[in-house]
Amino acid sequence: MKDISQNKNVAGPIGIFDSGYGGLTIYREIQELLPQYNYLYLGDNARTPYGTRSFGVVYEFTRQCVKYLFSQGCHLVILACNTASAKALRSIQQIDLPAISSQKRVLGIIRPTVETIGDITQSRHVGVLATEGTIKSNSYPLEIQKLFPDIVVTGEACPMWVPLVETCEHKSPGADYFIKRHVDNLLSRDSQIDTIILGCTHYPMLIEKIKQYVPQGVKVLTQGAAVAASLKNYLARHPEMDTLCAKEGNRVFCTTESDSRFCEQASRFLEQHIDVQHVTLD
């Protein structure tokens, strides 16, 4: 792929990054709401999952992926990964971006998700299902506390759920055991929960099974629509960035793993054939 990083004022695609397939659940909603933009998706499938890795490793991997997307002409990158948003976003914004370019931006997905829940929960008891990294970072309780101090948050780490998706086992009967176990754990710790945030972008791929084990009346929230609406709002408020986002409706998908495997899995999920390129990161 051509390195066009030198073309500082040439409009480029919006970069969407995840450790693997999960970010496709965010990409799908974004491109539905904002079809006119060009998108470049990067899945770091070769190194997934990120959720069980240390802060330093998630930061380093995410930084490499963001730099790759910048090198391909992106000016704006969405970390469509909660683990990366929780563990790497702030360091990238504060340490890396000032050294790379004053024009480039990286946005996360935890804040836009949290902003929606104040109007959704009535009991003011919210559950978060996410990776071990996201739960241990405490990012959801901290962000929710800032906006809605009356909401009680309980988190449950689900370390097997991302591997189930990445190995395409998420629809198999064996997946039910791990899904039920974590839903039950969460609800046994706070029976007043009326809203569960799926705080990992892979989890919407498990939503049919998750809903089977969630009692009626408890809402299960995915993030895609909130992130897409927030991006639309961001671009409207930042016309200088909007002009740097190309609008020819192009989509390019890249993976650090096998392109044929990504193509098969992603095409099935997106219900359309996509072309995929294998990339190597520095």
Ligand code: DGL
């Ligand atoms: N999809 C990601 C998230 O939202 C990461 C999963 C992982 O690699 O563990 O957290």
